[in-house]
Amino acid sequence: MWNRAIKNRLIWLTVLVLLTIGLNVLMAFPEWIEVNYSRTFYPIFSYLPKFLFSWIPFSVGDLFYAGIVVFLLVLLGKSIVSLFKKKFSESLKAFLTLLVSLLGIYAFFNISWGLNYYRIPVSKQMGIAVDTVRLEDHLTVLEAHIETANLLRSGLDWRNQDRSGINQDIEGLMQDDVVFPMLSNSQVKIKNPLFNSFASYMGVSGYFNPFTHEAHINGAMPMAGYPFTVSHELAHQMGIGFEDECNFIAFVKLKDHQNSFYRYAAYYESVRYLLNSLYLVDKGLFEQYKDRLSEKVLADLKEEQEYWKRYTGWISDVSGLFYDQYLKHNNQAEGMARYGMVSRLIINYSVRDLIR
Known part of the structure; x- marks a missing residue:
């Protein structure tokens, strides 16, 4: 037997x-x-x-x-x-x-x-160069996005924003698409994890389950980047694997939205990624451009930093190490650093639009 x-x-x-x-x-x-x-x-x-x-x-x-x-x-x-x-x-x-x-x-x-x-990268399908980024272009786009973020934030108050309503809005936005024809519209639905607090302890604002095709958003994360993260996770659900490309899709989908809060989320995240990538190139320039942020935008960044700091520990360390290796074994040799590579896409896409 x-x-x-x-x-x-x-x-x-x-x-x-x-x-x-x-x-x-x-x-x-x-x-x-x-x-x-x-x-x-x-x-x-x-x-x-x-x-x-x-x-x-x-x-x-x-x-x-x-x-x-x-x-x-x-x-x-x-x-x-x-x-x-x-x-x-x-x-x-x-x-x-x-x-x-x-x-x-x-x-x-x-x-x-x-x-x-x-699959073929989104950058290649859209004809966006990602091999090189000129510092001049980086600073031009960063300056423009800082100005936009400051302006949008000055008139915002999201204390009464309903997260479930945001979820529904972004789901509808992601399904109505002409910019990214490579996205699958079969399923566009976001959920909360079973325990938002556990997701926070893992250092996770959102995640996608490739077995059940469920996209998740941490319902307790700070509000400033919430719409952006919803869009990012839905992009995974719609067939995009690379982390920088999901970030890029979230930015493009939200940057021209009629809702000023959603537009702010796009430029807030763009500024954050562009500043982080500038820090790796020139710390002096990083400080100069960071000083251009309004008090309200700086407060949002501080709130987000303090939120995740409260949950930092061995669980988030292990989770980060595991996910870094997961990405490296799935065609993203940069690991977690792949998220930040969205700066290349945003800069060269924005410069291309300016030229046109």
């Missing part, structure tokens, strides 16, 4: 290894992935998780993650305990089940959403 069970697991293991090899071969062909996966298969497949999970008011994906972790730990523990008890067949069976499960999760991750990491 045990031999038959082990044999069946070895067959599944072989099939999954071959499938994994095939998926990794496809990753070398972004044009094929763009046409056949990201623009054909993924938009159709997305209807399945939409039908199964989008109507459920809480995060199914959070429960899925918890269940998977427990399941894998139980299998690992069973394999180790059986080995010490010299029950070698049971130990091997549990270990093979663990391997099959891990490979199955990896394969489903890529089929469900992960291959979007290997």
